[in-house]
Amino acid sequence: MKKIGFIGSGNMAEAIIGGMVKAGHLPEQIVASNRSWDKLQLLEETYGIQTVESNQDIATLCEIVFLSVTPDKYPAVIEEIRDSIQDETLIILIAGGQGIAENEARFGRKVKLVKAMPNTPVLVGEGLTSLSFNSFISEEEKQRVVELFNSIGKAEVIEEKLMDTASAVGGSSPAFMYMYIEALADAAVLYGMPREKAYNIAAQAALGAAKMVLETGEHPAKLKDEVCSPNGTTIQSVASLETSGFRDAIIQAVRSNMEKMGH
Numbered sequence: 001m002k003k004i005g006f007i008g009s010g011n012m013a014e015a016i017i018g019g020m021v022k023a024g025h026l027p028e029q030i031v032a033s034n035r036s037w038d039k040l041q042l043l044e045e046t047y048g049i050q051t052v053e054s055n056q057d058i059a060t061l062c063e064i065v066f067l068s069v070t071p072d073k074y075p076a077v078i079e080e081i082r083d084s085i086q087d088e089t090l091i092i093l094i095a096g097g098q099g100i101a102e103n104e105a106r107f108g109r110k111v112k113l114v115k116a117m118p119n120t121p122v123l124v125g126e127g128l129t130s131l132s133f134n135s136f137i138s139e140e141e142k143q144r145v146v147e148l149f150n151s152i153g154k155a156e157v158i159e160e161k162l163m164d165t166a167s168a169v170g171g172s173s174p175a176f177m178y179m180y181i182e183a184l185a186d187a188a189v190l191y192g193m194p195r196e197k198a199y200n201i202a203a204q205a206a207l208g209a210a211k212m213v214l215e216t217g218e219h220p221a222k223l224k225d226e227v228c229s230p231n232g233t234t235i236q237s238v239a240s241l242e243t244s245g246f247r248d249a250i251i252q253a254v255r256s257n258m259e260k261m262g263h
């Protein structure tokens with residue numbers, strides 16, 4: 001049976017695995033390796049997937065292989081699996097800042113590389129994964145990869161040169177959103193709202209606003225203006241956010257993310 005494998009089964013791999021199983025992918029077709037055996041046992045128990053101790057087994061068994069270790073582990077892991085990878089295997093690079101050319105060089109032969117930048121909401125079928133492909137991947141294979149990521153959210157094919165930006169704005173940004181939702185809920189608690197209600201209200205408002213941007217196609221500024229009643233309360237908050245440097249804080253967060261990737 002053709003399998004999908006994960007080398008490195010941390011937070012991001014688990015989110016993809018969980019999302020795939022929820023989307024109806026067969027757990028028997030998913031196989032994972034990891035440094036810690038405890039994590040593999042947890043994945044077996046939670047999702048019913050297969051686990052193996054050796055990264056080379058993943059390389060040999062699987063037609064799609066996710067390299068889901070942290071970027072610093074890429075050289076050693078590629079060295080370890082290079083000779084076990086089949087010519088037709090699709091290798092998916094999900095590490096931040098890891099480009100196609102440098103990893104082609106590490107394999108040192110013609111291998112099919114996909115650069116993918118997912119985010120953790122794939123776990124609930126609402127992920128966003130940016131994708132680029134190397135020159136050895138056929139149109140049919142590209143379609144297969146796009147379908148895989150569309151089954152756990154949305155896939156966006158982009159130019160590889162934009163991948164680091166996609167990492168900051170799509171891969172990292174759920175963390176910023178969780179901070180925003182937490183801060184909003186803290187403020188609600190400050191005014192007496194029970195915390196669970198506060199999280200529900202803050203998170204649903206964020207979800208609704210995101211859907212409005214995606215589904216109406218309106219400029220975010222127009223949607224913001226529609227919330228701001230003349231002499232109302234929202235415009236007071238908008239003015240306060242501008243004084244606190246809200247937009248600049250977000251832009252600087254992306255800038256520092258890009259600087260970490262060498263930009």
Ligand SMILES: NC(=O)C1=CN([C@@H]2O[C@H](COP(=O)(O)OP(=O)(O)OC[C@H]3O[C@@H](n4cnc5c(N)ncnc54)[C@H](O)[C@@H]3O)[C@@H](O)[C@H]2O)C=CC1
Binds near residue numbers: 034
């Ligand atoms: N966490 C996220 O939201 C996102 C993460 N990524 C990328 O995913 C990759 C993994 O990130 P996380 O899951 O956050 O990190 P993590 O630290 O949770 O997971 C990495 C896993 O790899 C395992 N590992 C380390 N060395 C290994 C080896 N030689 N062989 C097998 N397994 C090994 C570790 O035990 C750990 O479980 C990174 O490259 C990151 O850039 C990409 C997009 C989003």
Ligand SMILES: O=C(O)[C@@H]1CCC=N1
Binds near residue numbers: 095096167168171172
């Ligand atoms: O924090 C990181 O390095 C990874 C890349 C994008 C999201 N998480």
